Amino acid sequence: MHLTDTPISRRxxxxxxxxxxLAGTGALTAATPTPxxxxxxxxxxxxxxxxxxxxxxxxxxxxxxxxxxxxxxLAQTQTLSLPDQFAAxxxxxxxxxxxxxxxxxxxxxxxxxxxxxGDVLNQCQDxxxxxxxxxxxxxxxxxxxxxxxxxxxxxxxxYRNRWPGLFWTEDRIPQLGEVRGRVVLIADNSALPGIxxxxxxxxxxxxxxxxxxxxxxxxxxxxxxxHLDAARAATDPQRLFLTFTSxxxxxxxxxxxxxxxxxxxxxxxxxxxxxxxxxLGTVPMDFVTPDLLRRVWSLNFPA
Numbered sequence: 001m002h003l004t005d006t007p008i009s010r011r012x013x014x015x016x017x018x019x020x021x022l023a024g025t026g027a028l029t030a031a032t033p034t035p036x037x038x039x040x041x042x043x044x045x046x047x048x049x050x051x052x053x054x055x056x057x058x059x060x061x062x063x064x065x066x067x068x069x070x071x072x073x074l075a076q077t078q079t080l081s082l083p084d085q086f087a088a089x090x091x092x093x094x095x096x097x098x099x100x101x102x103x104x105x106x107x108x109x110x111x112x113x114x115x116x117x118g119d120v121l122n123q124c125q126d127x128x129x130x131x132x133x134x135x136x137x138x139x140x141x142x143x144x145x146x147x148x149x150x151x152x153x154x155x156x157x158x159y160r161n162r163w164p165g166l167f168w169t170e171d172r173i174p175q176l177g178e179v180r181g182r183v184v185l186i187a188d189n190s191a192l193p194g195i196x197x198x199x200x201x202x203x204x205x206x207x208x209x210x211x212x213x214x215x216x217x218x219x220x221x222x223x224x225x226x227h228l229d230a231a232r233a234a235t236d237p238q239r240l241f242l243t244f245t246s247x248x249x250x251x252x253x254x255x256x257x258x259x260x261x262x263x264x265x266x267x268x269x270x271x272x273x274x275x276x277x278x279x280l281g282t283v284p285m286d287f288v289t290p291d292l293l294r295r296v297w298s299l300n301f302p303a
Contacts, residue, residue: 041087046176048301056239058279061297063285066082073253077287085288097117137184138185156192165182211250224243228280244284
């Protein structure tokens with residue numbers, strides 16, 4: 001400071017030094033940055049959406065052969081248990097039931113998955129009790145047994161009676177508020193109530209028999225990406241899009257297929273503009289991770 005300069009007080013001098021220091025660290029900027037969107041947890045993401053949200057107009061992550069934790073390399077499709085799937089954001093389950101001795105044993109092909117349908121329902125009921133704002137979509141299909149549909153339906157009716165109020169079984173796509181705390185049944189058997197699998201309210205891409213990695217790149221992924229685009233372009237709240245990214249074949253096992261298609265899927269998701277709230281419908285996948293699931297359900301929350 002020169003002797004001819006205007007003198008400044010100690011307080012002014014201290015403020016000047018502080019402002020200079022903050023500017024050097026970037027603490028003072030011309031504009032305040034926009035805060036990032038605060039996402040809910042994977043266990044509660046549906047709870048934060050409006051009650052009048054249509055399930056068909058959401059982006060819902062799911063699992064293919066949801067309980068298939070055993071039978072690697074041919075039969076295993078997941079590493080997360082159902083409670084862990086729910087906590088990470090899964091809201092669609094693909095449940096394959098073998099009818100045997102009057103009960104449903106959960107199978108993937110011939111491989112028993114060390115769990116019964118009653119266990120599945122207990123885990124669903126426990127999750128929904130602790131998170132009553134959530135809902136779970138569940139496809140139920142006969143697997144590795146050939147009992148008549150009427151017999152399969154009778155066994156299911158017994159479960160429904162023992163878990164009263166758990167299932168929502170109308171043949172229409174509900175609003176979220178109608179089914180909070182419940183399991184929405186998607187019936188892949190003619191004797192079951194609920195939304196008809198393959199019926200007029202579902203639009204399904206499930207080309208699963210992919211023999212080689214070359215077929216996955218040339219056929220499966222183009223089908224998946226086209227179906228995701230179709231779901232985004234759709235507007236009908238009574239048409240549920242389901243896009244299975246899973247596949248396997250004679251030269252391509254489930255883990256290999258998942259490892260190959262997941263980077264393409266994540267690239268596709270990253271290319272979408274979250275501000276437009278793109279709707280992908282329901283996306284069942286193999287070997288899901290919390291990060292992959294979050295990439296899907298976070299699309300329901302525009303940036």
